[in-house]
């Protein structure tokens with residue numbers, strides 16, 4: 001299988017750099033929509049068939065493999081069976097949590113999260129949120145999902161001003177996603193989380209793949225890291241739900257299936273380079 005070529009010079013440079021020195025690569029992936037196809041029920045989310053085995057192969061060939069997700073780290077590990085990937089680092093809640101080797105490091109959530117937990121059900125009732133709208137309590141944050149509503153985009157648009165007002169009162173921030181709006185603590189995002197990990201692991205090349213608006217800071221971090229001499233390859237895992245990412249990334253693949261194809265050819269190319 002031939003290796004897809006990035007559409008940018010910077011992406012092509014990064015691909016050459018990672019093939020030349022795989023041990024210097026930190027490869028990081030978003031979870032939902034990237035490693036796992038989007039489904040109606042977040043608890044039913046599962047990795048694309050074979051992709052965790054590919055992460056395992058990759059982990060034996062490159063410096064570092066990581067997952068950077070808006071999910072609690074332990075949830076991503078459980079749903080993804082990520083403990084099967086030797087040495088993987090899972091950064092949860094946009095970087096507020098870190099899971100390595102079965103150990104979870106997480107700070108306590110700020111008090112505003114309890115206020116949101118108390119007020120959110122009443123808010124949905126008062127504002128007439130359509131049937132199918134529901135709350136995912138992630139412990140450190142709460143997310144309002146509308147994928148199951150008859151008109152999911154309209155339901156979300158109607159709720160945004162009300163959620164925004166509550167987030168402000170609770171001293172928290174809104175995080176938009178695919179038919180979801182999360183109220184979460186500020187102070188960290190996937191870009192800062194990725195930059196810190198690249199720095200800590202002294203990676204000289206970084207690959208980040210993501211599908212959603214919450215991944216934008218990580219794509220921006222890849223661009224900024226280039227200015228510090230770290231080659232970067234950003235991969236848009238495309239869906240019809242999020243259009244903007246293809247404009248700021250080096251390589252586009254179609255959904256988790258496309259990412260799996262890319263990983264297969266990347267693993268093949270690294271192995272071929274070694275032999």
Ligand SMILES: O=P(O)(O)OC[C@H]1O[C@H](O[C@H]2O[C@H](CO)[C@@H](O)[C@H](O)[C@H]2O)[C@H](O)[C@@H](O)[C@@H]1O
Pocket residue numbers: 030031032033037038039040041042045068069070071136138143145147177178179180182212214
């Ligand atoms: O950072 P991620 O790993 O991409 O997590 C982002 C959000 O993913 C989940 O919601 C999304 O996936 C669900 C399951 O496929 C889908 O039903 C939902 O519509 C999507 O928005 C998760 O439930 C959220 O908490 C995460 O923030």
